[in-house]
Amino acid sequence: ATIAITNKVPLRADDLAQLPDLKMIAVAATGTDIVDLQACRERGIVVANIRNYAVNTLPEHTFALILALRRQLVAYRADIEAGLWQKSDRFCLFGHPIADLAGSRLGLAGYGALGKSVAQIARAFGMEVCVFNRSPVNDEGVKQVSWDELLETSDVLSLHLPLNDQTRNIICAKELIRMKSTALLINTARGGLVDEVALADALRAGVIAGAGFDVLVKEPPPPDNVLLNLRLPNFILTPHSAWASSQAMQVLADQLIDNVEAWQAGAPQNVVA
Numbered sequence: 001a002t003i004a005i006t007n008k009v010p011l012r013a014d015d016l017a018q019l020p021d022l023k024m025i026a027v028a029a030t031g032t033d034i035v036d037l038q039a040c041r042e043r044g045i046v047v048a049n050i051r052n053y054a055v056n057t058l059p060e061h062t063f064a065l066i067l068a069l070r071r072q073l074v075a076y077r078a079d080i081e082a083g084l085w086q087k088s089d090r091f092c093l094f095g096h097p098i099a100d101l102a103g104s105r106l107g108l109a110g111y112g113a114l115g116k117s118v119a120q121i122a123r124a125f126g127m128e129v130c131v132f133n134r135s136p137v138n139d140e141g142v143k144q145v146s147w148d149e150l151l152e153t154s155d156v157l158s159l160h161l162p163l164n165d166q167t168r169n170i171i172c173a174k175e176l177i178r179m180k181s182t183a184l185l186i187n188t189a190r191g192g193l194v195d196e197v198a199l200a201d202a203l204r205a206g207v208i209a210g211a212g213f214d215v216l217v218k219e220p221p222p223p224d225n226v227l228l229n230l231r232l233p234n235f236i237l238t239p240h241s242a243w244a245s246s247q248a249m250q251v252l253a254d255q256l257i258d259n260v261e262a263w264q265a266g267a268p269q270n271v272v273a
Contacts, residue, residue, distance in 0.1 A: 061242035065212030075233035102126035107154025163190035210234035
């Protein structure tokens with residue numbers, strides 16, 4: 001093959017050595033951690049990825065998780081299914097504390113296109129937005145803070161980082177214990193950013209108020225995954241579906257074709273290696 005299109009199938013140095021005619025890898029996703037980029041550079045293989053296709057769908061999913069947790073939707077649905085509202089002697093059932101987003105602080109770890117879109121929605125809800133990011137942030141209404149401040153002051157901490165050696169397990173037990181006991185942790189980025197066992201322990205112990213995840217370290221997960229089997233009303237897990245609106249999938253497919261055609265025309269785009 002001259003062109004390889006891949007998403008979850010890894011292409012490491014040993015694989016590339018068996019493909020002497022390969023000239024271009026079109027990754028059908030944004031993340032490129034499945035490709036040995038250094039080996040591609042050494043062999044002169046162009047690697048292109050998909051960018052900004054999920055700038056609406058993933059932020060909307062992020063806020064679906066935040067709202068469901070802040071409004072206790074899972075807990076209240078369980079109460080209704082158990083017949084508690086029907087047996088109430090009052091017009092309402094109020095057994096789980098509800099918190100508004102307005103006036104609370106959203107902390108963003110990472111401020112690329114997705115982080116910026118999440119920030120835009122947050123400001124519409126009246127949230128204060130703070131960001132931890134390597135590059136300077138100059139957007140109006142966004143405060144750039146240290147990692148320590150992000151952990152210790154965020155009411156909702158949402159992760160929007162790539163997975164690499166620097167970010168793997170960036171949230172472990174020692175980070176979780178520094179967060180507010182009322183805080184939510186949201187991860188729609190990469191599963192490896194968070195120590196899953198530490199998160200499960202923290203949720204059981206009430207170290208943080210809740211978490212919403214769309215990603216796990218291994219996907220699909222094995223039956224014994226600690227988060228897959230966590231049955232708590234303050235934890236929501238979705239099956240890596242935040243990206244998957246019909247509109248986003250069409251943008252992805254169109255851009256994938258554009259990447260291949262641009263390379264064929266001698267003007268490659270969205271190049272990462």
